[in-house]
Amino acid sequence: MAGHRHATVQDHVALVEIxxxxxxxxxxxAASEDRLTPDRIDEVLDVDGEQRDPAGGPA
Structure with missing residues (x-):
């Protein structure tokens, strides 16, 4: 039987992603459209849209 862990482990990257x-x-x-536009996603995530590569994926 495994012992109960008392230590708290936090994955800070996972918490940011969540x-x-x-x-x-x-x-x-809250959006009235079916999907968020790439510009709206950038706005929500507070990133600069110019960092995208021309194919539409992350740089």
Whole structure:
């Protein structure tokens, strides 16, 4: 039987990703369109859209 862990382990990268996903979900729920535009996603995530590569993916 495995012992109970008392130490708290936090993955800070995962917590940031969860927070950003939540922000996108809130924005999508509030949007009148079916999908968020790439510009709106950049705005929600607070990133500069010019960092995108021309194919539409991350740089």
């Amino acid at each position: 927070d950003l996903t939540g922000e996108l979900m809130i924005a999508a729920a």
